[in-house]
Amino acid sequence: WQYEGKLLLLLTSAHLLCSPFSWCCQLVECKLYRGGPPATIVTIDEESPNGTILVENMQINGRVQNPEQTISLTLLRNYDYWVILDPVLQRLYLNSTGRVLDRDPPNSITSIGVDVQCTNEKVGIVIVHEVRILVRDKNDNSPQFQQSSYYVAVNELSPIGTTIFTGFSGNNGAIDIDDGPNGQIEYAIQYNPNDPLSNRTVRVASALSGNIILAERLNYEERTRYFIIVQANDRAPYLPNQRTATTTLTLDVLDGDDLGPMFLPCVLVSNTRDCIPVFYRVVIPELTDFRGCLGSWLNGRISKASSYHLSNT
Ligand SMILES: *[C@@H]1O[C@H](CO)[C@@H](O)[C@H](O)[C@H]1NC(C)=O
Numbered sequence: 001w002q003y004e005g006k007l008l009l010l011l012t013s014a015h016l017l018c019s020p021f022s023w024c025c026q027l028v029e030c031k032l033y034r035g036g037p038p039a040t041i042v043t044i045d046e047e048s049p050n051g052t053i054l055v056e057n058m059q060i061n062g063r064v065q066n067p068e069q070t071i072s073l074t075l076l077r078n079y080d081y082w083v084i085l086d087p088v089l090q091r092l093y094l095n096s097t098g099r100v101l102d103r104d105p106p107n108s109i110t111s112i113g114v115d116v117q118c119t120n121e122k123v124g125i126v127i128v129h130e131v132r133i134l135v136r137d138k139n140d141n142s143p144q145f146q147q148s149s150y151y152v153a154v155n156e157l158s159p160i161g162t163t164i165f166t167g168f169s170g171n172n173g174a175i176d177i178d179d180g181p182n183g184q185i186e187y188a189i190q191y192n193p194n195d196p197l198s199n200r201t202v203r204v205a206s207a208l209s210g211n212i213i214l215a216e217r218l219n220y221e222e223r224t225r226y227f228i229i230v231q232a233n234d235r236a237p238y239l240p241n242q243r244t245a246t247t248t249l250t251l252d253v254l255d256g257d258d259l260g261p262m263f264l265p266c267v268l269v270s271n272t273r274d275c276i277p278v279f280y281r282v283v284i285p286e287l288t289d290f291r292g293c294l295g296s297w298l299n300g301r302i303s304k305a306s307s308y309h310l311s312n313t
């Protein structure tokens with residue numbers, strides 16, 4: 001018991017008292033002289049430049065240089081050579097020579113782990129110190145809309161408050177590959193100088209979903225088309241860091257007297273109001289015996305079976 005007590009006393013004061021060659025000193029070599037958790041954990045920003053200091057000093061007991069070398073340090077588990085060790089200064093640097101430390105897809109480097117192995121040159125004991133480098137997200141990506149533009153057709157009779165557009169749901173709206181708030185999207189309607197009324201005609205029902213509702217009654221007889229600018233911004237906590245993207249939502253007003261676009265005898269060309277006429281082929285047999293109303297209307301006009309195109313009107 002007495003012996004163990006003395007040993008403990010010697011060990012705790014060893015660094016202050018001993019000479020490099022004494023027995024006690026040889027046992028503290030390679031150990032950390034700092035307190036705290038055994039692993040060294042540091043954080044750096046993604047895209048940090050080459051040579052960024054990761055760990056100022058590993059705080060390992062010992063000397064790597066002659067004269068009086070007591071330890072040697074090597075880097076293990078240095079996958080992809082992201083880390084450079086300066087053994088004399090016990091310093092770790094980032095090696096991003098010719099590449100970017102990118103936290104976002106597709107690289108997705110969120111942390112780097114290496115080990116600093118220390119060999120006690122006097123007694124041959126090896127101690128491995130784990131270093132964990134956490135890569136902090138930088139808001140380096142802007143939201144991106146998945147489509148270059150969006151389209152919606154709305155019946156002019158739709159009441160105010162009707163949800164007219166949910167086209168940003170799923171992953172069809174804007175996507176930002178940054179992490180956390182830097183990658184979260186909010187939508188807002190922007191003023192369109194080329195269509196000054198567009199921003200008051202609709203509004204965003206909820207910034208997160210980007211669902212759009214009608215804010216004013218539409219009138220087909222006055223306006224048949226609006227160009228609405230929708231902005232997506234990420235939610236970077238510091239506003240000047242926020243990044244944005246915009247898209248145009250084309251809103252076509254449908255005439256409320258009609259049954260709706262599905263029943264018109266034409267097919268809407270996507271994203272336009274142009275119609276491809278639908279051709280109905282009518283085969284009319286000999287008209288002389290025909291007794292129906294179509295027959296009486298056609299009577300005297302046509303004498304022989306044929307085919308006709310029925311137009312919209
Ligand atoms: C990258 O940084 C390391 C560590 O500071 C340095 O040794 C190396 O020369 C740098 N590479 C370039 C290309 O600057």
Ligand SMILES: *[C@@H]1O[C@H](CO)[C@@H](O)[C@H](O)[C@H]1NC(C)=O
Nearest residue numbers: 080081082083084095096097
């Ligand atoms: C730095 O990284 C580059 C690219 O992976 C590698 O070729 C080079 O050997 C590394 N440099 C050091 C000193 O590890």
Ligand SMILES: *[C@@H]1O[C@H](CO)[C@@H](O)[C@H](O)[C@H]1NC(C)=O
Nearest residue numbers: 190191192196198199200201
């Ligand atoms: C539309 O944008 C203009 C210009 O920014 C603004 O003055 C107006 O208040 C906006 N209207 C609505 C309803 O937000």
